[in-house]
Amino acid sequence: MKDSWWNDFKAWVADAEWLSKFAEIASWACTVLSFVAILFPPAGFIVMALTIATIAINALQAATGNGSWLNVVMDLGALKLARVGTKAAKAIAGLQKKSRSTAAGLAKERAAGAASDANKGARQAAARGERKRGGTSGNQRKKDRARRLRMEQENRKAGNNAAEEVKDAELPEITQKERLGALGDKTLGSQLKDIRKLRDGNPGSAELAENTQKAEHHLRVNQRAWAASAALDASDKALESATDTYPGAKDAVTSPTPGTSQW
Structure with missing residues (x-):
């Protein structure tokens, strides 16, 4: 009689108590950090990493008959909600950059337009001077052209400076009330x-x-996603400790362990 590699592997998983311990600690950490992520979205990245690790361990245990597939389903649900919350936070950051770019373009148009209005008369005079013939010397026409081009360049520079000022501005400070919001x-x-x-x-x-x-x-989506993820984890743990029916349901979706050896 010879043990197969699969049977040896299943036995190793069954004996690896550290896997169960790590999954339990990671699961509780996810529950706690899900609530933290409602207040501090960057914690969501830690939740996602721990959730993925927990899914991998639970799936390994379920596939070898040492755990329940219901744990995997619950973890996948929590991961989905975590991803929704993280994506919502990223979307807000993207919208802020997009708004800065749009506002910079508008500031550029306004500043360049204001500068153009301010020297409109001088530019028109220079433009007429560079077109004159007859008694006007070539040198004078060149000077008028250079003067017009210089003013146009100054107008563009005013627009570019206004745009850069908007793009490079520090994020605004927020009040305690705004932070709570x-x-x-x-x-x-x-x-x-x-x-x-x-x-x-x-x-x-x-x-x-x-x-x-x-x-x-996206702010509302972010908050609701993390609240739902935290509630899912918390309810799973509460039902496990408070009832016998729920753990029994988990046992019902545990893969049976085949025989441990073959001829």
């Missing part, structure tokens, strides 16, 4: 305030108004 996440609160500030500074921009609406929607 972002559920404790300072960076997320600053990004949201910046998006709203850029919208308010450009009331005629439909794009900036739409970005603000999308950012506020």
Whole structure:
């Protein structure tokens, strides 16, 4: 009689108590950090990493008859919710950058337009001078052309400087009330305030108004996803300790362990 490699592997998994211990600790850490992620979304990356590790261990144990497939299903549900929350936070960061770019373009147009209006008369005079013939010398026409080109360059520079000022501005400081509105996440609160500030500074921009609406929607999605993920983990652990029916249901979806040897 000879043991197969699969039977040896299943026996190794069954004896590897450290796997179960690690999965248990990681699972509890995910539960706690899911609540933390509601207030501090960057913690979501840690939750996702621990959830993936827990899924791998539970799937290994379930496939070898040492664990329940229901654990895997619950972990996959928590992972899905974690990804939704993380993607929502990333979407807000992306919208903030997009709003900065749009507002910079608008600032460039305004500044360049204002500079152009300020030297419009001088530019028109220079343009007429460079077109004159007859009594006007070639040198004078060249000077008028150079003067017009210099003013046009100054207008473009004014626009570019205004755009860079918007792009390079620091994120706005937020009040305690605004931080609470972002559920404790300072960076997320600053990004949201910046998006709203850029919208308010450009009331005629439909794009900036739409970005603000999308950012506020993603904030709600982020909060709900982490709340649901935390609730799913917490309910799983509560049911395991409070009832006999739930653990029994998990046992019902545990793969049977085949014989340990073959001829």
